[in-house]
Amino acid sequence: MRCLGLDLGTKTLGLAMSDKMNMIASPYKTLRYDGEDYNLLFKELDTIISNNQITDLVLGLPKNMNNSLGFAAERSMKFKEALENRYELPVTLIDERLSTVEATNYLLEADMSRKKRKEVVDGVAASIILDTYLKMKGE
Numbered sequence: 001m002r003c004l005g006l007d008l009g010t011k012t013l014g015l016a017m018s019d020k021m022n023m024i025a026s027p028y029k030t031l032r033y034d035g036e037d038y039n040l041l042f043k044e045l046d047t048i049i050s051n052n053q054i055t056d057l058v059l060g061l062p063k064n065m066n067n068s069l070g071f072a073a074e075r076s077m078k079f080k081e082a083l084e085n086r087y088e089l090p091v092t093l094i095d096e097r098l099s100t101v102e103a104t105n106y107l108l109e110a111d112m113s114r115k116k117r118k119e120v121v122d123g124v125a126a127s128i129i130l131d132t133y134l135k136m137k138g139e
Contacts, residue, residue: 003056005130008079014122016130025130027123060096060129096129
């Protein structure tokens with residue numbers, strides 16, 4: 001019984017997973033894809049969801065700073081719909097403004113190289129999104 005956090009970018013999908021108690025969010029991996037062809041993502045997600053007994057999906061919603069919804073938010077809402085159609089799991093949208101900036105700052109503080117940061121930043125951003133959800137759920 002775990003939650004899976006997702007940070008959808010234009011070319012990557014960062015993933016984070018909760019522990020079995022749904023208290024701690026940890027970066028899991030980053031999946032790469034082309035355009036809006038989610039088939040490759042779904043193949044990988046099928047395995048991850050099945051093998052890890054995922055019960056909830058948490059997807060970042062990248063709102064603009066003025067709280068409006070732009071192109072990136074619309075892309076996330078379409079992806080949410082695709083997830084709901086594919087999996088019989090609840091999909092929760094979480095405001096992810098500045099999560100990638102926050103993730104990058106964590107990695108800079110850890111003195112991680114630019115190349116390594118690029119590889120892991122999406123997973124760390126997904127863990128921030130998932131952590132936000134877990135904290136809201138636990139209140």
